[in-house]
Amino acid sequence: MQLDDQSVLExxxxxxxxxxxxxxxxxxxMIYNVCLNLVLxxxxxxxxxxxxxxxxxxxxxxxxxxxxxSTWLYSIALNKxxxxxxxxxxxxxxxxxMSLDRDDSLWTPTQIINFDHPGVILxxxxxxxxxxxxxxxxxxxxxxxxxLHKLEGLSYMEVSEILETTVPSVESLMFRAKKRLQEILGDxxxxxxx
Amino acid sequence: MSNTTxxxxxxxxxxxxxxxxxxxxxxxxxxxxxxxxxxxxxxxGRKVYLVPKRAIWSLVAGLAVLITVxxxxxxxxxxxxxxxxxxxxxxxxxxxxxxx
Numbered sequence: 001m002q003l004d005d006q007s008v009l010e011x012x013x014x015x016x017x018x019x020x021x022x023x024x025x026x027x028x029x030m031i032y033n034v035c036l037n038l039v040l041x042x043x044x045x046x047x048x049x050x051x052x053x054x055x056x057x058x059x060x061x062x063x064x065x066x067x068x069x070s071t072w073l074y075s076i077a078l079n080k081x082x083x084x085x086x087x088x089x090x091x092x093x094x095x096x097x098m099s100l101d102r103d104d105s106l107w108t109p110t111q112i113i114n115f116d117h118p119g120v121i122l123x124x125x126x127x128x129x130x131x132x133x134x135x136x137x138x139x140x141x142x143x144x145x146x147x148l149h150k151l152e153g154l155s156y157m158e159v160s161e162i163l164e165t166t167v168p169s170v171e172s173l174m175f176r177a178k179k180r181l182q183e184i185l186g187d188x189x190x191x192x193x194x
Numbered sequence: 195m196s197n198t199t200x201x202x203x204x205x206x207x208x209x210x211x212x213x214x215x216x217x218x219x220x221x222x223x224x225x226x227x228x229x230x231x232x233x234x235x236x237x238x239g240r241k242v243y244l245v246p247k248r249a250i251w252s253l254v255a256g257l258a259v260l261i262t263v264x265x266x267x268x269x270x271x272x273x274x275x276x277x278x279x280x281x282x283x284x285x286x287x288x289x290x291x292x293x294x
Contacts, residue, residue: 028228033220050227057234127211185208
């Protein structure tokens with residue numbers, strides 16, 4: 001059963017639990033994938049997906065339908081992922097200081113990024129590792145725009161609604177992200193060749 | 195010539211690694227995750243639906259109207275009683291005078 005956003009909104013007013021189950025059945029895959037592409041770990045993505053749907057459940061009655069249901073859920077997912085990544089960065093900083101003088105002769109992408117993405121098959125793992133390693137080095141706004149547009153396949157308009165910005169700003173974020181990714185991947189190429 | 199080939203190789207390699215949709219595929223949520231998601235309402239322990247805000251405001255407005263109407267009616271009644279009392283006193287006085 002496929003409902004339009006207005007029907008979901010009406011269902012949420014009449015019977016929030018049924019509306020919630022509808023969201024779980026129809027949007028869990030979408031949210032799991034975006035969490036996975038942002039945090040790059042299966043278990044973390046599952047925990048985050050649960051957090052996103054818990055937040056959606058508690059605020060379902062306050063959802064006024066000003067945006068699309070998918071946009072609303074994407075926004076929650078993005079905020080939760082940001083919180084998670086910030087907490088992870090803090091943990092890393094307060095943890096054991098890792099050596100900054102890495103031996104470049106031993107350098108491989110899997111040494112700089114550790115990911116567990118079930119959507120990447122083994123033969124593509126190295127290629128994905130280079131890509132994710134480069135993506136992780138982008139500023140958060142550029143990384144989010146790139147993930148939503150390129151990996152989730154959303155239009156610039158949808159990305160602008162989720163990031164609460166304008167379409168030209170998204171275009172600019174994408175342009176800068178591509179340029180920076182090309183630079184980083186170029187560096188990786190040189191290191192790989194050495 | 196060699197430099198151009200190297201540059202092309204580099205560009206190709208970069209472009210190949212930017213085509214993320216070729217090597218990152220969407221996945222379905224596992225059954226275990228679906229189970230966790232479906233059980234959220236039970237875990238949250240919310241059995242009773244919350245009263246919608248609109249209903250609460252309607253109730254408050256209804257109560258306010260009821261109280262206002264009652265206050266107006268009470269003040270009108272008191273005023274009518276005073277007029278009635280005053281009228282009765284003057285009637286008594288004039289009927290007494292008539293008797294005299």
